[in-house]
Amino acid sequence: MRAAQLMAVAILLPLVTRAAEHQHVHDLPAADAAAATEAMIVVTVNPEARVSAALAGVWPPRMACGKPVELPVKILNQAFLTARLEARLVGQLPAGVALEFDRRPLSGAPEELRTLRIALPIAAAVDLTVAFRAPAEIPDLGGRDRVHFVLRCQ
Amino acid sequence: MAGEMKTNMSRRQLLSAAGVGAGLLSVCPSVLFGAEGGAIEPQPYFAAVGRAIEALAKLGAPMAAADAARIASLARQNNRSAVEAAEQILGRYTLLRITIEADGFPRTVAGAAPAILIEQGWRIYLVRIANPLSNRERLSAVREDERGSWNSGVAGTGAAEQTPLSAHTNAQRPVLNQSLDLSPRIAQSWLTSQLYITPSMPEALSGFPIEYRVIQLFSRDRGQRSKYFNFGLSTSGTFKSWLGNTLSRRGVALNFDCRPSRDVSLRVHDADGRGCMASLVIRDSLDRIYPLQAMRLAPDMPFQRRIYRGDGETVRLPDAEYTVESRRGPEYLCGVQTVRIGEQQNRIEIALQRWIDPAAYGWYSGDPHIHAAGCAHYQTPAEGVAPETMIRQVRGEALYIGDVLNWGTSYYYQKQFFSGHAASPPAGLEHPELQTANNATLQPRVSAHDQESLLRYDLEISGFPSSHAGHLMLLRMREQDYPGTKLVEDWPSWTLPILKWAKAQGAVVGFAHTASGLWVESMNLPNYDIPPFAGVGANEAIVDVAHGVVDFLCGGEVMPATELNFWYHLLNSGYRLAMLGETDFPCISDERPGVGRTYVRLEHPPAGDDGYNAWIDNLQKGRLYFGDGRSHFLAFTVNERASGDADVTLAAPATIEVKATIAAWLEPHTTPATEALRNEPAFAAVGWNLEKARIGKTREVEVELVVNGEAVDRAVLMADGKPQQVHFQVAITRSSWVALRILPSGHTHPVFVTVDNKPVRASRRSAQWCRSCVDKLWEVKSPFMRSSERAAAAAAFDHARAAYDAIIAECDVS
Numbered sequence: 022m023r024a025a026q027l028m029a030v031a032i033l034l035p036l037v038t039r040a041a042e043h044q045h046v047h048d049l050p051a052a053d054a055a056a057a058t059e060a061m062i063v064v065t066v067n068p069e070a071r072v073s074a075a076l077a078g079v080w081p082p083r084m085a086c087g088k089p090v091e092l093p094v095k096i097l098n099q100a101f102l103t104a105r106l107e108a109r110l111v112g113q114l115p116a117g118v119a120l121e122f123d124r125r126p127l128s129g130a131p132e133e134l135r136t137l138r139i140a141l142p143i144a145a146a147v148d149l150t151v152a153f154r155a156p157a158e159i160p161d162l163g164g165r166d167r168v169h170f171v172l173r174c175q
Numbered sequence: 176m177a178g179e180m181k182t183n184m185s186r187r188q189l190l191s192a193a194g195v196g197a198g199l200l201s202v203c204p205s206v207l208f209g210a211e212g213g214a215i216e217p218q219p220y221f222a223a224v225g226r227a228i229e230a231l232a233k234l235g236a237p238m239a240a241a242d243a244a245r246i247a248s249l250a251r252q253n254n255r256s257a258v259e260a261a262e263q264i265l266g267r268y269t270l271l272r273i274t275i276e277a278d279g280f281p282r283t284v285a286g287a288a289p290a291i292l293i294e295q296g297w298r299i300y301l302v303r304i305a306n307p308l309s310n311r312e313r314l315s316a317v318r319e320d321e322r323g324s325w326n327s328g329v330a331g332t333g334a335a336e337q338t339p340l341s342a343h344t345n346a347q348r349p350v351l352n353q354s355l356d357l358s359p360r361i362a363q364s365w366l367t368s369q370l371y372i373t374p375s376m377p378e379a380l381s382g383f384p385i386e387y388r389v390i391q392l393f394s395r396d397r398g399q400r401s402k403y404f405n406f407g408l409s410t411s412g413t414f415k416s417w418l419g420n421t422l423s424r425r426g427v428a429l430n431f432d433c434r435p436s437r438d439v440s441l442r443v444h445d446a447d448g449r450g451c452m453a454s455l456v457i458r459d460s461l462d463r464i465y466p467l468q469a470m471r472l473a474p475d476m477p478f479q480r481r482i483y484r485g486d487g488e489t490v491r492l493p494d495a496e497y498t499v500e501s502r503r504g505p506e507y508l509c510g511v512q513t514v515r516i517g518e519q520q521n522r523i524e525i526a527l528q529r530w531i532d533p534a535a536y537g538w539y540s541g542d543p544h545i546h547a548a549g550c551a552h553y554q555t556p557a558e559g560v561a562p563e564t565m566i567r568q569v570r571g572e573a574l575y576i577g578d579v580l581n582w583g584t585s586y587y588y589q590k591q592f593f594s595g596h597a598a599s600p601p602a603g604l605e606h607p608e609l610q611t612a613n614n615a616t617l618q619p620r621v622s623a624h625d626q627e628s629l630l631r632y633d634l635e636i637s638g639f640p641s642s643h644a645g646h647l648m649l650l651r652m653r654e655q656d657y658p659g660t661k662l663v664e665d666w667p668s669w670t671l672p673i674l675k676w677a678k679a680q681g682a683v684v685g686f687a688h689t690a691s692g693l694w695v696e697s698m699n700l701p702n703y704d705i706p707p708f709a710g711v712g713a714n715e716a717i718v719d720v721a722h723g724v725v726d727f728l729c730g731g732e733v734m735p736a737t738e739l740n741f742w743y744h745l746l747n748s749g750y751r752l753a754m755l756g757e758t759d760f761p762c763i764s765d766e767r768p769g770v771g772r773t774y775v776r777l778e779h780p781p782a783g784d785d786g787y788n789a790w791i792d793n794l795q796k797g798r799l800y801f802g803d804g805r806s807h808f809l810a811f812t813v814n815e816r817a818s819g820d821a822d823v824t825l826a827a828p829a830t831i832e833v834k835a836t837i838a839a840w841l842e843p844h845t846t847p848a849t850e851a852l853r854n855e856p857a858f859a860a861v862g863w864n865l866e867k868a869r870i871g872k873t874r875e876v877e878v879e880l881v882v883n884g885e886a887v888d889r890a891v892l893m894a895d896g897k898p899q900q901v902h903f904q905v906a907i908t909r910s911s912w913v914a915l916r917i918l919p920s921g922h923t924h925p926v927f928v929t930v931d932n933k934p935v936r937a938s939r940r941s942a943q944w945c946r947s948c949v950d951k952l953w954e955v956k957s958p959f960m961r962s963s964e965r966a967a968a969a970a971a972f973d974h975a976r977a978a979y980d981a982i983i984a985e986c987d988v989s
Binding site: 067068069070071074075076080081099100101102103104112113114115126129145146147148149150155156157158159162163164165167168169170171 | 216218219220221222223225226229233250251253311373374375377381382383478549550582583584637638642643646688690691692694707708709710711733734737759761762763764765955956958959
């Protein structure tokens, strides 16, 4: 099941990106609804380009120590933003905790799916804060630019 | 009734203490800690504790600085003994301790924090949750009294429908299901409480063995009162868990000491002795904010520490000593006083002091970009606040003009406030019945200065189909609906048609937040890097200026070099448009309106439609300067010509005389606060602040003479608030624009100097930069245009390309 979801993300991502590059965005269909409902994090870029984030899906995901867990991120882009969306870990974390997020600029499409990868080195609980922002843009002033969750690998 | 409850509760408390050792645990947290098992991993523990401490501060009741510093230190220590030490500190702030027991039901006991409430005010405390079973269900309160009967007229904890506000959203207005039959129910309750639920402190437990939540409590009454607290867990709000917990009777009754409060009257006088509206920040000896930011209702905003009060109005305060900071925008000194409120003292005198009055020199302030809805603070419900709330903010910052721009998020609701006229409405209450039910005895009063501030409702084209091309600001509109449209979605998907339509009805138009998406590596001014056009900045302005339909760009916000670079290249290419100071309150800054300001020269203070029209007309003519309000160009002439007047005309190259009267204000000495401002990152929400211009540790700043985008001379200005004369001479060899600036604080509009009647063609590189930007813009933005509009847009872009090509050909200076 998980493999199927990841495959769906892998297939949809380039499709969405390519569509925005070559098609009139107002004519684009919304991203595949089934895939979107599997998102673990939903990021909204409001019309003023303020970025906010919220948890979705069923937490916590199963993960193996030393191997990145892949978390689908749905991006609702109401600002036609074509900058790169950055994700970063915030706060004090144990050594070896790693985050990787798609570095390609957003396509500007109303919805996109990206993948956030997080790896934990050892089998201990870690409270993670992941903050999102568009470079050179001010984050959500209400402090809603980030999500918090506890992960434990096995 | 209260006495009966108190008797019952005492008995229950004894039983509870005997049963689970609550009393022992309250006084000895380390015992509880040990009982929960010693394997509390420090990183997740301190991460969550940090968020709880942040929430306390955000809600206006910060932990004592020493305690917060100690916990921060313990977090760095990051081991088991650090966790235990932190638990002891947090215990003093914890009103309730919940343990998820083996059968999955929570048991609640009293925490060590003294149970003190305020009559007619909010207090907040921590709630500690021990969760040894790693439960991830949602924690909520069970509404019952201590006898187990449901909803007997006593408000319970966490019952969102019983509170006048939604803490989930920090909304200024009640959500729909809270707007019905609310006040009578609150009137029956002496206490209302609600868990503070945000993404950082969600309803669902994290599964970690210990975590904290914040509970907000409002007391209607004074004196000794008691209340029974019980909590339940659910996965989807199911009744089963609540019922089970009700039957299991695992709550606790608390005795509260509800401290009396009183309405404190305020005398708020401006520097001329007349009454006015002002900004007040009121703190007690523990740095708690009054009214507490938690659960504020308009006109007080939860995202601001300040409140705005006029002469003769009141604020509700319990008897205690307070520090009151008063101000009316950056043209005033910050007044700080200590007052002790009690039987003998229930009045606070505010005597504001100005360090400068630009109006005395003919300059009248405005913020052309503020919102009454949208962005972080009005997300749900989206309709926002009404003019009677917005005028309070504008008056309290001594702004003559506040342009309240309606935009996509709230368009259909806020449309009702558009009248096509400027007005100075009363600063009334939007929901007096909820004010009464909540905590407000505030009765609005009219102040002598009130009529000096005007609101004008207009449009920002944000959240519309053309928003990708930049957010248009359409000021002084007569009609708000684009021809042939019924919905926002029907509007054009590029900007030129909208600008032409707006100009045709007499509007003055431009682009908001110029720098958004235009960031480049170079911070030089000017620089020639081609921006990515990735956001919602002044994008299509680069095309629209060639069609003669752009009056201004807006800045005074983030990344001053990026804002000015765009403007300078257009000026160098011969396009005469203004740069305005704006705030985009509360989207780019939620501090206050007037963070970025525009000062327009007028003969008389603006009043009514005529005054607003004069302000807008002179803005369009270039009789303005902009900035953060901490530096002022009270006079600025080039060969005796002021900006917005006729050009200085030279028959041949010559030396010109630049004279100015400038005033600026810095605190006499640097402080940790001023240093923190100077060290803000480049992308700080407010990039323009005179403090960033301070030369070293002095009280001096640099005034620069700018000719065609290059700083060609400098003078040092003492920023002591006194107007000072500045004089430059500079040789002008070709048609040019000349301006003064104090970066990053203020900037004049240019005076244009023509030589031999030629247009300004100041820099071929600038024109080439603009030409390249047109191509880049088409590449990035044309995919967002409707197919049906793309041909017209392509023609408009071609027109701009041709215009820049012609300008490039006319430039004889690289």
